[in-house]
Amino acid sequence: MANKRKIDVVLLGILSHEPTTGYEIKQQIDSKLNYFWGASYGSIYPALSQLERDGLVTKEDISTNGREKIAYTITDAGRRRLHEWLTLPIEKDELRYETLLKIYFGAEAEPEEILRHIEAFEKKVRRDLENMRQFEASLEPVRHMEKAHEYYLMTVRFGIYTYEAHIKWCEEAKRRLCH
């Protein structure tokens, strides 16, 4: 049973940029990585404690007037661990779409039901695509200011390409459903 859990490197990756609190990490994941990764407080906070025990990050109390706040900073050992993982081959890229599951079994449902699922899917994809284009627009002007921006942009471009493909598929699928 090798180390399959990715939460540690996700945290180290985010902390490699700058010291951050658990709460902010969660926000970053939800707003910037959400297209291809997710995490909950229930996994973030315990993992941060673990990383500290292992000496991969250090914690610092930065509470301001009663508002509890803990900033975590990556250590040299943590950065080494991150770099190490970065060189390892990719283990798993996974796409798990309940929408496709329902469509695959579509013969058991009314075509109108399937159409509804496709339309709901399309709506969601269009909304997400719009957000990504905005994220892209905000990164484009600053892409040369920090090396990291260039890479963030690459993942955003991936999302845009993929979502555009999803929408094209929706249009074809709707046409096919209506013969």
Add this chain to the structure above:
Amino acid sequence: MANKRKIDVVLLGILSHEPTTGYEIKQQIDSKLNYFWGASYGSIYPALSQLERDGLVTKEDISTNGREKIAYTITDAGRRRLHEWLTLPIEKDELRYETLLKIYFGAEAEPEEILRHIEAFEKKVRRDLENMRQFEASLEPVRHMEKAHEYYLMTVRFGIYTYEAHIKWCEEAKRRLCH
């Protein structure tokens, strides 16, 4: 804690087509649903037993000369359960690509490392795309013979569109990495 587990409906969906054994179900998932869904024996066999206890499937011993074999057949109650789920809104479509995670943190690695990951990713996608095109070619001529084929084809088309987009992205990403 609502019923989040999807394995039951996956099994019911596959059994809705025809009676099948656990082993064959696993094969079907690995060969036809693998692009958007997965399951292991460790989840399939216990779930099958559970479905039988709940009266959603029936089991029948079809062993042939010492080779143990159990075929499961969906019941009316099972079919009803499947139809019910099919009308429910989609709960989650999730894409979780470790490749994108490594690229997102790419600023911490050498560009050559990232390039390697992209090339490995591209290679895998091209291989999978080729498989899907073959699956498509085998379904195309029989698509009107069974209603289910039409739906299988739709999910394959989804994979093709998506993988084509991935490859286009790979080409752009490689260009960007080399300035």
Add this chain to the structure above:
DNA sequence: CTTACCATGTAAGGCGTTACATGATTCA
């Protein structure tokens, strides 16, 4: 005669979400 595949199943354990618990601050 051994390798690959057919075939069913269990046990252990990891991973991660959900729900809960707590309390401060900001803003309408």
Add this chain to the structure above:
DNA sequence: TGAATCATGTAACGCCTTACATGGTAAG
């Protein structure tokens, strides 16, 4: 003053994979 948000954390529990256990058959 009440709702939303900031902020940290724990406990329970569900789900699934991995590894193990077992044994038969087909093909070279």
